[in-house]
Amino acid sequence: MLTISIAMDEKKGIGYKGRLPWHLKEELQLFKSNTMGKNILMGQTTYDGLPRKLKGRHTIVCSIDPEYKVNDPDAEVTYDLKKFLDEHEFSDDEVIVCGGASIYRQAYPFCSKALISFVKGEYETDTRFDIFDLNDWNIDKEVEYEDFIYRELSRKRNDKAIFVTGCCGYIGSHTVVELLNDNYDVVGLDNFSNSKPEVLNKITELTGKKVKFYEGNMLDRELLEKIFDENNIGAVIDFAAYKAVGDSVKKPVEYYTNNVSSVLTLLAVMKEKNVKSIVFSSSATVYGSENPVPFKEDMPIGGTTNPYGTSKVFVEQILKDLCFADNTFNACVLRYFNPIGAHESGLIGENPNGVPANLLPFIDKVAMGKLEKLNIFGDDYPTPDGTGVRDYIHVVDLAKVHIKGLEKIAHKNGSYYVYNIGTGVGYSVLDIVKAYEKVNDIKIPYVIAPRRPGDIATCYADSSKANRELNWHTTKDLEDMCRDCYRFVVNCSKEQ
Numbered sequence: 001m002l003t004i005s006i007a008m009d010e011k012k013g014i015g016y017k018g019r020l021p022w023h024l025k026e027e028l029q030l031f032k033s034n035t036m037g038k039n040i041l042m043g044q045t046t047y048d049g050l051p052r053k054l055k056g057r058h059t060i061v062c063s064i065d066p067e068y069k070v071n072d073p074d075a076e077v078t079y080d081l082k083k084f085l086d087e088h089e090f091s092d093d094e095v096i097v098c099g100g101a102s103i104y105r106q107a108y109p110f111c112s113k114a115l116i117s118f119v120k121g122e123y124e125t126d127t128r129f130d131i132f133d134l135n136d137w138n139i140d141k142e143v144e145y146e147d148f149i150y151r152e153l154s155r156k157r158n159d160k161a162i163f164v165t166g167c168c169g170y171i172g173s174h175t176v177v178e179l180l181n182d183n184y185d186v187v188g189l190d191n192f193s194n195s196k197p198e199v200l201n202k203i204t205e206l207t208g209k210k211v212k213f214y215e216g217n218m219l220d221r222e223l224l225e226k227i228f229d230e231n232n233i234g235a236v237i238d239f240a241a242y243k244a245v246g247d248s249v250k251k252p253v254e255y256y257t258n259n260v261s262s263v264l265t266l267l268a269v270m271k272e273k274n275v276k277s278i279v280f281s282s283s284a285t286v287y288g289s290e291n292p293v294p295f296k297e298d299m300p301i302g303g304t305t306n307p308y309g310t311s312k313v314f315v316e317q318i319l320k321d322l323c324f325a326d327n328t329f330n331a332c333v334l335r336y337f338n339p340i341g342a343h344e345s346g347l348i349g350e351n352p353n354g355v356p357a358n359l360l361p362f363i364d365k366v367a368m369g370k371l372e373k374l375n376i377f378g379d380d381y382p383t384p385d386g387t388g389v390r391d392y393i394h395v396v397d398l399a400k401v402h403i404k405g406l407e408k409i410a411h412k413n414g415s416y417y418v419y420n421i422g423t424g425v426g427y428s429v430l431d432i433v434k435a436y437e438k439v440n441d442i443k444i445p446y447v448i449a450p451r452r453p454g455d456i457a458t459c460y461a462d463s464s465k466a467n468r469e470l471n472w473h474t475t476k477d478l479e480d481m482c483r484d485c486y487r488f489v490v491n492c493s494k495e496q
């Protein structure tokens, strides 16, 4: 059940200078549709501010002012909300409470799952019932008011920390920045197997906040227990894994140990410490090579051709089994397509050591003159220009969806969700090279090389489920991705 609340005081209530969003037609419409079939308890000022009554609803207007009169014969009025609620045995999800702080205070013990649904679409997420009091704030302008709502909603809902494994890695670090900016406290773990400690300083530089950091391995059960004992953790985002496809073929035991056994250790500790929510980094690679594009979440998974991919299939199955066995456990599996790009500040990004296996880091090295030319693996695929087609997604868009994933499973009691995380658009290797050259005004020399074993011709997502259910949409395009990649590597080279 969706539960959002908002601050208003009696003087600056909903009717005050038309400053609240539901004065706008579409918000009112949204409110109406989201409150369908519910009883509505409404504060006096709220009621006055609404463009007249909500037809067909049982609206109960609550006022603390005994002189207050409602000019609406259909509206029921109560001057003692507590008494009223005592007399009516509403169940939690029958009632919508909306209005000022005073009505919340009175309604709170009775309607802990009340639905308050009036703010814009982006707030339409699962969140806890909270009380905000505008009197604590000195807010004058409309825009500040909306900022206030957003800030407070974020601040209030995030009182438990998020434990991020692999917090210094490419996707982990970008996600931590988004979490901190959204007022989550972050507890992080990394063993720097594919990241650098400096990332922690960059994160602080970007956000003005610190991660409570632990160095170590997720296989270290004692360390995990200590982390859970020392922190008030509400949920986990698990990034810690090896990810080089080619390497995984050579080192299956290391890959399965690091990517699967470590998750089992983590889940055992989560169970022991009663932390029941996890967002897991999975990959489009789980779709194997047999499914037709675009990939959809309900397609069969498996048929992977390397231990890296298979390790993701295994963990998805483990999480599914766990959620089935324990109906209080919540998992949100995110199947990433091809994350590229970097934070637009140029402070964090992907800069692997040695010869990169992935396309963009390779192009970056060519751009920086560290590698002579790009090898394009095959130009005879059944694609428009013969080169491989992938669904590239900006890492910041990707980072943001983790917060949506957390929100999706917050306060749930047993749930398992899987989402494709891509843009739904496929670009070829040549498209990428051209975009990179254009946006950065630089030449990327390339040659056509033989196909790379294990590659498929085309891979892109149907991400409509994530768009719809998580209210998440990508905002960055291919040019942003290529520009941000280059900015980051140029920055890195200045620092060296």
Ligand code: UFG
Pocket: 243, 245, 283, 284, 285, 336, 337, 338, 357, 358, 359, 360, 362, 374, 375, 376, 377, 378, 387, 388, 389, 390, 429, 452, 455, 459
């Ligand atoms: N490519 C080249 N030259 C290179 C590197 C890549 O032509 O030097 C081509 C590949 O053949 C492919 C495309 O660029 O057509 C993208 O290749 P990447 O290695 O960047 O990415 P993949 O699609 O092979 O794999 C990536 C991740 C996996 C993940 C998968 C999900 O590396 O971890 O996306 O689709 F599982």
